[in-house]
Amino acid sequence: MSLRHALLGLLADRTASGYDLLKLFDTSLANVWPATQSQIYSELNKLADTGLITIAAEGPRGRKQYALTDDGLAELRRWLTETEPQRNVRSEVLLRVFFLGVVSREQAQSYLADLATRFATEENTLRELENAVEWDESDLSLYGRIALEYGLRFNAMRREWAEWAADQVK
Structure with missing residues (x-):
C-alpha cells in the first residue's frame, strides 16, 4: 500500500481538504498506514499534478478541497484489482x-x-x-x-x- 492509494481511497468516499484527510488518517488509518501532515500535503500536490485528483474548491486562507478524478478512480481500482500486495516479511x-x-x-x-x-x-x-x-x-x-x-x-x-x-x- 502507498500513501498515494490511501489518499485516493479516502477521496473516493468524499471530497476533503488536506486537514480533513489528516484527521481521517489519525482516526482511521493511523494503525494501518501512518502519515504525517507534510507527507499528506506533499502527496496531494503530486496527485493533483498527475491529474489523479483535482482542486474542487478553494476557500479562505487557501484551504483547498480535493476531489478524485476519473483517472484517480481508475488508478485506485487498478491498484486494488491488478497488483499484488507487498508482503512485509521483516519483523x-x-x-x-x-x-x-x-x-x-x-x-x-x-x-x-x-x-x-x-x-x-x-x-x-x-x-x-x-x-x-x-x-x-x-x-x-x-x-x-x-x-x-x-x-x-x-x-x-x-x-x-x-x-x-x-x-x-x-
Whole structure:
C-alpha cells in the first residue's frame, strides 16, 4: 500500500481538504498506514499534478478541497484489482525473539511479558477507536470495520502468543 492509494481511497468516499484527510488518517488509518501532515500535503500536490485528483474548491486562507478524478478512480481500482500486495516479511520483534538465547532467562521472560503488555495496549487502543468512530452504512464504514476487526484479531493473537512464549521461558 502507498500513501498515494490511501489518499485516493479516502477521496473516493468524499471530497476533503488536506486537514480533513489528516484527521481521517489519525482516526482511521493511523494503525494501518501512518502519515504525517507534510507527507499528506506533499502527496496531494503530486496527485493533483498527475491529474489523479483535482482542486474542487478553494476557500479562505487557501484551504483547498480535493476531489478524485476519473483517472484517480481508475488508478485506485487498478491498484486494488491488478497488483499484488507487498508482503512485509521483516519483523524486528521476531528477530529479537530468535536471539533471546544470548540474554538471561529472566531478561527474555521480561521482554516477552512486555510484548504481551504492548500488544494488549494496542488491542485496547483499537477497541477505543472502534467505540469512538461514528459508524454508518457507507462502504467506508463497512470496510473500515472489517479492517479494524483484522487489527483487533491480529493484536489479540500477538498478545496470546507473547503470553504463551513468556510462559515457555519460565
